[in-house]
Amino acid sequence: xxxxxxxxxxxxxxxxxxxxxxxxxxxxxxxxxxxxxxxxxxxxxxxxxxxxxxxxxxxxxxxxxxxxxxxxxxxxxxxxxxxxxxxxxxxxxxxxxxxxxxxxxxxxxxxxxxxxxxxxxxxxxxxxxxxxxxxxxxxxxxxxxxxxxxxxxxxxxxxxxxxxxxxxxxxxxxxxxxxxxxxxxxxxxxxxxxxxxxxxxxxxxxxxxxxxxxxxxxxxxxxxxxxxxxxxxxxxxxxxxxxxxxxxxxxxxxxxxxxxxxxxxxxxxxxxxxxxxxxxxxxxxxxxxxxxxxxxxxxxxxxxxxxxxxxxxxxxxxxxxxxxxxxxxxxxxxxxxxxxxxxxxxxxxxxxxxxxxxxxxxxxxxxxxxxxxxxxxxxxxxxxxxxxxxxxxxxxxxxxxxxxxxxxxxxxxxxxxxxxxxxxxxxxxxxxxxxxxxxxxxxxxxxxxxxxxxxxxxxxxxxxxxxxxxxxxxxxxxxxxxxxxxxxxxxxxxxxxxxxxxxxxxxxxxxxxxxxxxxxxxxxxxxxxxxxxx
Numbered sequence: 238x239x240x241x242x243x244x245x246x247x248x249x250x251x252x253x254x255x256x257x258x259x260x261x262x263x264x265x266x267x268x269x270x271x272x273x274x275x276x277x278x279x280x281x282x283x284x285x286x287x288x289x290x291x292x293x294x295x296x297x298x299x300x301x302x303x304x305x306x307x308x309x310x311x312x313x314x315x316x317x318x319x320x321x322x323x324x325x326x327x328x329x330x331x332x333x334x335x336x337x338x339x340x341x342x343x344x345x346x347x348x349x350x351x352x353x354x355x356x357x358x359x360x361x362x363x364x365x366x367x368x369x370x371x372x373x374x375x376x377x378x379x380x381x382x383x384x385x386x387x388x389x390x391x392x393x394x395x396x397x398x399x400x401x402x403x404x405x406x407x408x409x410x411x412x413x414x415x416x417x418x419x420x421x422x423x424x425x426x427x428x429x430x431x432x433x434x435x436x437x438x439x440x441x442x443x444x445x446x447x448x449x450x451x452x453x454x455x456x457x458x459x460x461x462x463x464x465x466x467x468x469x470x471x472x473x474x475x476x477x478x479x480x481x482x483x484x485x486x487x488x489x490x491x492x493x494x495x496x497x498x499x500x501x502x503x504x505x506x507x508x509x510x511x512x513x514x515x516x517x518x519x520x521x522x523x524x525x526x527x528x529x530x531x532x533x534x535x536x537x538x539x540x541x542x543x544x545x546x547x548x549x550x551x552x553x554x555x556x557x558x559x560x561x562x563x564x565x566x567x568x569x570x571x572x573x574x575x576x577x578x579x580x581x582x583x584x585x586x587x588x589x590x591x592x593x594x595x596x597x598x599x600x601x602x603x604x605x606x607x608x609x610x611x612x613x614x615x616x617x618x619x620x621x622x623x624x625x626x627x628x629x630x631x632x633x634x635x636x637x638x639x640x641x642x643x644x645x646x647x648x649x650x651x652x653x654x655x656x657x658x659x660x661x662x663x664x665x666x667x668x669x670x671x672x673x674x675x676x677x678x679x680x681x682x683x684x685x686x687x688x689x690x691x692x693x694x695x696x697x698x699x700x701x702x703x704x705x706x707x708x709x710x711x712x713x714x715x716x717x718x719x720x721x722x723x724x725x726x727x728x729x730x731x732x733x734x735x736x737x738x739x740x741x742x743x744x745x746x747x748x749x750x751x752x753x754x755x756x757x758x759x760x761x762x763x764x765x766x767x768x769x770x771x
Contacts, residue, residue, distance in 0.1 A: 242270075243278045250282030257282065258368065262375025272376070280368040287345055287360040294349020331356065335363035421607035425614050433722070434645070434713045435614050448727055452734040462730075462737040463748035465705045468675020472748040473737070474704010476757050477529045480557050483702045486673045493684065493698045494519070495559045497528060503549045510545060510558055517560070524559040524641075527552060536642040562684040562698050565591070566691070567643040568654055570662075570681040571709045572670050573732050576739040581667050581677070584732070585725065587710040588654035592619070592639040596631020603627035611715075612639065615648045643682060643700075651713040657692055665694030673702075677736050680707040705733055 249257040261275040334344035348356045429435050453459040466473035469483060481497040496513045498506050514523065525548050526536040535552060538561065539545045549556070567589040574581025592612055594605040606612045606619050606627070619639045620627050631637060640648040670676055685697035709729045712722040741747050 239274075243274070243281075246275070246278035247282035247285065250279060251286055254279075254283050254286065255371070258371045259375050262372045265372065265376040272373070276369050276372050279372055280364055283368055284361060284364045287341070287364060288357065290342060290345035291349040291356050291360070294346040295352070296349075297346070298350045298352060331359040332363045332366075335360075335367050418604070418607045421613045422616075425616065429614070432614065432715070433719050434651075434715055444723060445726060445730065449730060452730060456734045456738040458747060460748050460750050460753055461741060462705050462733040463753065464740040464745040465678045465733050465737040466676050467740060467745045468673055469679075469704045471756055472705070472753050474679060475706050475748075475753055477759065478704055479528050479555075480526070480701055481528050483704070484699070486676070487699060487702065488669060488672050491669050491697075491699050493559050493562050493700050495557055498549075498556045498558055500553055500555050503546065506549050506556075507542075507546055510549075511542075513558060519560050522561045524561050525552075526557050526559075528555040528557045536644075536647070538641045559700070562700065564684045564686060566685050566688065567591075567649075567700075568657060568683050568685070568691070569643070569651070569710045570666055570683055571679070571707070571729075572666055572681065573678045573736065574667075574670065576677060576736060576743055581670055583658055583663050583666060584729065585709045585711045586654035586657045587713075588652045588657060589643040590650040590652060591641070591643070592648050592650065593636050594631070594639065596633060596635040596637075598633040599630065601628050601630050602637055605631070606639070611650065612648075615646075618646075618648055645710065645713050650715070651710045653711040653714045653717065655711075657688070659692045659694070661694040662692055663694075669699075676702075677740070678733055679704045680709070705737075 246257060246261060249260075258279050261270060261279055264270040265272050265275050330344050331348065334341045345356075345360070433441065449459075453461065460472065463472035463475055468486060469478055471478040474483075481495060484492050484495055494517055496517070498510050498513075521540055523539045523545070524536065525539050525545070537544065537548050539548060569587035569589065571584040571586070572581055573584050594602060594609065594612070596605070600608075602623060603616075603620060606616050612619060622639070643649050645651050666681065669681075680703045681699050682701040682703070683691075683697050683699055685691040687696060690696040709725055711717075712725050714722075737747070
């Protein structure tokens with residue numbers, strides 16, 4: 238039985254070292270385990286787990302060494318320098334990783350990759366320091382934390398179990414708040430409760446569902462809005478519509494030059510893209526994105542031919558290639574026209590502000606992101622996009638852009654752009670929209686270089702036109718109260734159904750619900766394909 242208990246504790250450390258040590262400490266307090274036995278079992282499990290991480294690194298190093306493709310791309314001088322540093326000073330990193338949350342996995346696996354020979358010694362010392370400390374601390378706190386629980390629950394084992402959970406949570410919170418990044422991550426998680434612009438889409442749209450149900454009943458059909466844009470296939474732009482097809486319906490002088498690369502093998506598509514770039518006289522960088530995409534997913538700023546090949550390999554579906562408009566400004570211009578009326582009008586403008594960090598000569602890009610009260614909310618998105626460049630220390634005043642896609646979920650901040658609305662811009666957008674036969678409702682995504690020229694209705698280019706399910710994205714303005722965002726959103730959906738209803742009365746076809754569901758199913762069937770976002 239003693240052997241079984243020992244092995245059970247060892248195995249439990251592989252699941253959660255901290256929870257196992259806390260549980261053992263409480264069992265020692267209860268007198269069910271001896272202190273030497275409990276500490277020895279916890280230490281054994283923790284040390285074996287640490288060695289396991291190191292062995293994973295060693296295995297990865299051998300796989301890398303056998304791969305000619307990988308070895309050609311590795312900087313061997315840097316690897317050699319890192320290995321030498323680890324041999325000299327790695328002990329500090331190993332000891333520190335044992336006490337700092339989130340550091341053990343990368344440090345211990347990294348030690349295995351570099352082949353650090355002294356790892357076993359220092360990992361053993363770190364486990365010998367950590368394990369007795371945590372187990373003894375919990376066992377010593379028994380009277381302080383268990384007794385109150387026993388008086389509340391009137392059951393010894395329930396009191397011990399609840400105490401263990403509470404101590405584990407407290408330990409994790411303390412561990413998280415030890416580091417600056419840990420504190421920033423905790424603040425970001427908690428602040429999502431009231432920073433509604435970062436709520437999940439399903440949660441944000443819950444109050445809209447009853448409103449859509451009411452509109453569907455009032456306008457005699459859930460899919461009535463699919464008649465709002467008869468010139469756009471896929472139900473007026475409900476889902477899966479072709480960006481290229483839509484852009485071709487607009488006056489070419491107002492559209493960012495674009496061409497379509499159909500689905501196919503990588504080499505064929507690469508040759509087509511190179512040919513198109515040459516014929517159009519474009520230079521790098523280029524914008525690549527799925528021809529049918531949602532919320533900026535899959536957009537990539539390709540800096541060279543290697544980026545293009547990697548993107549084509551990861552995205553086998555049809556893609557849109559565009560000349561990169563350097564902006565630096567972008568706006569989301571939401572437009573509508575009531576069928577039968579001679580002109581339309583602007584519903585809203587979103588002023589898009591792209592995120593960037595400015596260096597101070599001391600901090601890494603990752604540290605600058607986590608310190609920013611807004612960027613920390615989407616740090617995971619930015620860090621994934623940086624792809625290993627987040628550890629670079631920026632010089633004083635150096636700037637690094639964090640996003641190129643004018644999309645909220647990709648990190649761009651959306652602000653209400655009412656100050657950009659002018660009669661001249663209103664007339665220009667209306668002229669462009671009416672040139673698209675069968676378009677009544679949607680959002681233009683526009684890039685421009687001069688604010689005054691844009692407000693005067695000139696010198697801008699349309700990047701995309703989104704159909705009936707596009708959003709009036711000024712609703713995500715962080716300065717707005719939640720009720721104002723819903724007021725605009727409700728008005729937008731009301732217009733979509735009203736325009737669809739009027740077009741239906743004029744003889745336009747409403748898409749059947751089954752057809753809409755089939756298109757949605759087909760679109761999401763391809764979502765397993767890895768989309769590279771820049």
